[in-house]
Amino acid sequence: MPIPSDIYEEKKISSSKGKWKNGLVIFLFIAPALFIYLLYVVYPIIATFEYSFHTWTTAGEKMFVGLENYANLFADPVFWTSLKNNIWVVLTSVFIQIPLGLIMALLLVSPIKGIRFFNSVYFLPFLVSTVATGMLWVFMFDPLNGIMSQIVSIFGIENIFWLSAPETAMLSILFVVVWQGAPFYMILLRSAIVGIPEELYEAAKIDGASSWQNFKHITLPLLMPTIVTSSILAIVGSLKAFDLFFVMTEGGPNGATEIMGTFMFKQVFMNYNTGYASAIAFVMFFIALTVTIVIQSINSSKRRKEML
Amino acid sequence: MVMKKVGLYILAIVFLIYAAYPIVYLISTSLKSQPAFFESPFSLFTHFTLDNYVAVIQQGLLVNFLNSIIVSVISVFVVMLIASLASYPLSRMKFKLNRAVFLLFIVGMMLPVHATLIPIFRFSNSIGIYDSLVAIIGPYIAFALPISIFILTQFMSEIPKSLEESAMMDGANKLKIFFHIILPMTRPALMTVFIYNFIHIWNEFIFALVLISNNENMTLPLGLRNFFGEYSTNVPAVMAAISLASIPMLLAYIFTQEKVTKGLTDGAVKG
Known part of the structure; x- marks a missing residue:
């Protein structure tokens, strides 16, 4: 989600400054949104930061402990496992979900009949809520009565305990992440492909270009901005992952599918480690912020280069 | 070939x-x-x-369904109103504070909700709204604001100034101009905001999980998971619950396919 700094630059010129002199009027327009936003987003983040330097005694007393929560966190192997798993989600999203979405999008603009039908059906997984999706796939991955075991048994593979074996649990959930998310990138990419001017392909046709050449030299380069946007969405979205993991495994077996979201949640609402959980939450916030700043600076330096 | x-x-x-x-x-x-x-x-x-469906309804999933409708409708309409109110001056003025406020809102798109969970939980407890629909409506509105304000400011900044100026001549005040000129013209963007937020709020899970404990106050995703926990051995019944929870969204999509696609695409690409 690139923040367009240019919206403002462009509009400055035609500003109607004089008519907004009344500061109170402006304030009244912005106030309701700002109030709720400060109350439910800004204040809680600051409070989380403050909590992360404290611990609560069993009597409910708040005690300052300095950086202890952070020191414990960085020494906690579960934290590193969950960070690693979050990175797996990011990589899966960018390198499997998006390419799969692209293939589906290309199919939907190819010369086959029934495009509308294919389009609707391909999109269905995205419409099922994440909680429902997680539950559905728990059954699909059932070792006894699940279709996934049925499928691999064709190849002579038996007794796979998909979600309850540490070796397969993460892969199984990532499979569902792809199943659910790919259609979203499909519609983003399809609308970008439809926007490519037909003339470009006609010119290429005269030059005798093959469809692969067309794809490589016309479609793909023109899709790059959408692919970049999709990747940013995928990265930011992956950092927020929670629902599927919580519903399917709650981070188990034995922490194999722990991600930062489930780790933080369990620390506060199951182990009542408010201070420690706040430290995890703040690290999550910090990572999201860093990623945002990095993406933003890449974006703006690219824009500057284009202007030169 | x-x-x-x-x-x-x-x-x-x-x-x-x-x-x-x-x-x-x-x-x-x-x-x-x-x-x-x-x-x-x-x-x-x-x-x-249809026995499974009857059983699911008897277990009270309809209450969760109704809660989801109430929460989604209220949250989305409040967001549409206050986000467009805020977007109007944000799309029209140029002073520095304005840009800072805009950025403050926009950064919210990136934030993991986890960074706000504990304080919101404690706050909801202390003012006595914990375990009620009111408790989740607040965060739903707050977290829908960034994307909504982003889409709306972008759209409003393209509405020509001349329209407002002639209304100003007739003595209309800002509020009148907003409701009679700006808001009607913003309809396509409001549609995007509506669809994008409705889908996300309808499916929201973690705030509901943290802020609601009684089954009668649960929204659909939470009620569904609760049902799953209790009846996980009865596979067909859980499947009926999942179907019942998913069918409205699937039907809505079939009837408004183009609009949903456009709403999601605009929401994502512009955001």
Whole structure:
């Protein structure tokens, strides 16, 4: 989600400054949104930061402990496992979900009949809520009565305990992440492909270009901005992952599918480690912020280069 | 050429099965009795009983359904109103503070909700709204604001100034101009905001999980998970619950397909 700094630059010129002199009027327009936003987003983040330097005694007393929560966190192997798993989600999203979405999008603009039908059906997984999706796939991955075991048994593979074996649990959930998310990138990419001017392909046709050449030299380069946007969405979205993991495994077996979201949640609402959980939450916030700043600076330096 | 076409159809059908099979299996299983399921777990549409649906409704999932409707409708309409109110001056003025406020809102798009969970939980407890629909409506509105303000400011900044100026001549004040000129013209963007937020709020899970404890106050995703926890051995019944929870969204999509696609695409690309 690139923040367009240019919206403002462009509009400055035609500003109607004089008519907004009344500061109170402006304030009244912005106030309701700002109030709720400060109350439910800004204040809680600051409070989380403050909590992360404290611990609560069993009597409910708040005690300052300095950086202890952070020191414990960085020494906690579960934290590193969950960070690693979050990175797996990011990589899966960018390198499997998006390419799969692209293939589906290309199919939907190819010369086959029934495009509308294919389009609707391909999109269905995205419409099922994440909680429902997680539950559905728990059954699909059932070792006894699940279709996934049925499928691999064709190849002579038996007794796979998909979600309850540490070796397969993460892969199984990532499979569902792809199943659910790919259609979203499909519609983003399809609308970008439809926007490519037909003339470009006609010119290429005269030059005798093959469809692969067309794809490589016309479609793909023109899709790059959408692919970049999709990747940013995928990265930011992956950092927020929670629902599927919580519903399917709650981070188990034995922490194999722990991600930062489930780790933080369990620390506060199951182990009542408010201070420690706040430290995890703040690290999550910090990572999201860093990623945002990095993406933003890449974006703006690219824009500057284009202007030169 | 023919070979290539055949290849395309094969690929298209492979994806069709990949996307649709789980959903077909879901609906088919929800129509089986429990013994029928254990007898033939993979047979599709061999049994047709609505008993599971009756059982699910008797377990109170309709209450969760109703809660989801109340929460989604209220949150989305409040967001549409206050986000467009805020977007109007944000799209029109140029002073520095304005840009800072805009950025403050926009940064919210990136934030993991986890960074706000504990304080919101404590705050909701201390003011006595914990375990009520009011408790989740607040965060839903707050977290929908960034994307909404982003889409709306962008759209409003393209509405020509001349329209407002002539109304100003007739003595209309800002509020009048907002409701009579700006808001009607912003309708396409409001549609995007509506669809994008409705889908997200309808499916929201973690705030509901943290802020609600009684079944009668749960929204659908939470009620669904609760049902799953209690009846996980009764596969067809859980499948019926999942179907019941998913069918409205699937139906809504079938009837408003283009709008949903556009709403999501605009929401994502512009955001």
